Amino acid sequence: MTNLIRVLQDIQRECGYLKREKLEEVSHRLDIPMSRIYSVATFYKSFSLVPPAKHKIMVCMGTACYVRGAPRIVERITQVLGINPGDSTKDGNFKLETVNCIGACALGPLVMIDDDYHGKMTPQKIVKVLEKYK
């Protein structure tokens, strides 16, 4: 049984997002109605229908990080970059996301940029950290 989610995960991994042409190919080759594919693609958060930004900022909003001030870090990033969680900067350099618990709770507040972990973050420190990725 071909699992639609698995197919989409492969495409997401390869292309960085779900390209419309690829989805149409899936619909055609696996004989799955396009509306079903689009439903699944928009239901699960790990899929993106738009091309990825150069750097992905993930601010952990898990309980431990939250209790240690994660929302203020998000506010600061919004101020500095002019984007809300879920959006990308106009120049395509940064995408801001809040995630629910990365699982490194003792390091909270935790901010991940691409594969780099930045622990014990504060609203001031984050500005300097962002500079490194500009």
Add this chain to the structure above:
Amino acid sequence: MTGTIVSVCCGTGCSAQGAGEVLKKFRELLPADNMQVKAVSKMTGCHGFCERGPLVVIRNDAKSIFYQKIKAEDVERIVEKTVLKGEIIEEFLYEDEVSKTKIVEEEQVPFYKYQKRILFENNGRIDPTDIKDYTDLGGYKALEKALGMSPDAIVEEVKTSGLRGRGGGGFPTWRKWDSCRKSQVSDTRYIICNADEGDPGCFQDRSILEGNPHLVIEGMIIGAFAIQSNKGFIYVRAEYPLAVKHLEIALNQAMAKGFLGKNILNSGFDFEIEIVQGAGAFVCGESSALMASIEGRLGEPRVKHIHATDKGLWDKPTALNNVKTWASVTLIIKNGGKWFSSIGTENSKGTMIFSLVGKVRNTGLVEVPMGITLRDLIFKIGGGIIGGKKFKAVQTGGPSGGNIPEKYLDLPVDYEALTEAGSMMGSGGMVVMDEDTCMVQVARYFLSFTQEESCGKCTPCREGTYLMLKILDRFIEGKADENDLTELEKISRMVKETSLCGLGKAAPNPVLTTLKYFRDEYLAHIKGICPAKVCPALIKYEILEKECTGCTLCAKNCPQDAITGEKKKPHVIVQGKCIKCGICLEVCNFGAVTKI
């Protein structure tokens, strides 16, 4: 083996703090093939004491020396002194906060001393990517034993143990297995391991999968044999790449050794396990939504009166259990159901792993016998509240659970007691809060999580939680009145009673428990006061003239340029511009900024 083993914790927490570099250095200095020194370094899974990582434990037959917060540059000294000469380096030892004494042995560190680590026992001893470590410590002997038993006998053993589902439901595991194996619907049966650990603040399942995947795999094979299922799935969150990697390695190694696949250990029993990755939906931790996801469909839960043990995955009888449940099965068959039932309370047997996080000194994963009091967990093991502040509440069971106040600190932690107090065991999240926590904000935080993760199918969860959130916002902004309080309670109760699945039914719990135990905070917010001084709309930051040295540090760091003042003269915060971010309070070295 006479020799020293240096275990370097490489769980995600320690890895994030540079454990990888530490391990690399150890491997350089203690090459695996070295003849002179009888010492090897080993990569291990999560030890649990994440607050003090990177952790290094040096073990030989005599003792186990516990070193904390190790950096790559410390390794040379450790090898030279401790590994080769057995000398202790004081600065790396754990120091007891109260007595100020340094502790050498891992087992004596209070964090570990009061735990009962049966599931986590080997996390700090084995390399999860080497099955030989697991088998050297008796791994897969339980499977051997089980294959020589009848399915009836295995179910009976699990029944004796009193094991209850560790995913939160607490349903007797033997009963689920029995319904599944006796189902008339089909001979094709499935078993599933739910590793979609979605509760923010919980990472027990991740640590077991990363650190000792075989413990779970062995349990699944045993369960499959009892249920007579030939296909199993492990559904892991997409956000756990290391767990997926270690599981893949473990499954391949188990297959190669004949513990999985066709004719397992010549028993005639076939069983294979497939890993399925989640795609980013908390609701897929709910059994029926999880199964829909495995089938490639939307993670929409279905009504509960259709039992998965009859019509589960692809409408076939399915037994779904949590990671910790499957891991417990291995130990139960290995040591006996009676042994397991000797731990814990009358109705809650065995151990539970809690992820103790929040405002405690010692955060990390703790495995304790059921029945330990909250007080012991938080103060003895957790080391009490950071900064000597006052305990306020503990949230158990994640976003589906409730907040428990001080008066219940002597509550024994078990399924029934927690439920009676209005909370639940859930998957073991335990978030500790202190006097600086605003309980209305806590309720809002957890509700916003469940609200966002709602699949959206049924009206009460989709709309009701949103309405509750809007009302909570009014409290936080100081705009709420008595009607809002009544409305909030009414909608909360209705969402709880009318939602289709567990997510919706439990989403109001944080609100309902805070309304029950911290009603005074809601009433204060109506009057425009936030007792914990957290809600920005209800607090003010001010600079104390007497303490201010005019160093200008706050003004320089204020993101709104809301602080005025000349050098060496007391500064002032312009209230109209202030966004209450708190940076000034953070940077001031003279304690001159205060919150009122």
Add this chain to the structure above:
Amino acid sequence: MIGITIDGKKVETEKDRTILEAALENGFDIPHLCWHPSLEPYASCRVCLVEVEKKGWKTLTTSCTYPVSEGLIIFTDSEKVVSARKVVISQLFSLAPEAEEIKKLARKYGAADVSRVAGKEPDNCIRCGLCIRVCKELIGREAIGFVNRGRARIPETPFLDENPACMACGACAYLCPTGRIKVKDGKAREIEVWHKKEELAACNKCGEKYASLKQVEEAKKKIKNDKLNEILNLCPACRKQRITENFKNTGGIDV
């Protein structure tokens, strides 16, 4: 046949019924929005909640999905049911305050106006899923689906674009309880909510535009019978005329 009790009255019903089916068959008026006799129950609106008593335990459940069993006791308007229904209806009312069917229910149950706390502009969709389900289960085109998750969840076409799978048959509009889906027939057929514009077929006899051309063509493909296909080129009125005439002439219903 088995025996159940609804609101104190003993009724007999077939074993394979759900509570809602059994109740409606026996004259009990349980309100419902997302249930339809020709579709699989979906249990999303939660309006059809009832209380069931089994072995001394009372639970609130949706009557559209719960199967009947011997001796089941059901309460369709106990205090608990009514207060639960009221809250659910008020939530739906905030989504579609102009829809007649919803207004009627809101009036009947005194459902409060939640506009004080609702923050969203009503978009006239109660997410019952009838449009999607009829398109999938009965029409077999699956041209629309639920897009996004949670509060943003709404029936839409893939990529919010015109979907060739949609043949503008209008079945979705027929079932929509709020009137969000509107079929506008003029020179062509337009269904704005699905970004759809479709040519209309004109009757071979009277020239009236009577159905989406694509739907007629798809029907012909499925039926694969030249004589029957001819009938499909006529509008319903002319079709009826033709069949009546044939019957008069031949005594049969042959076209």
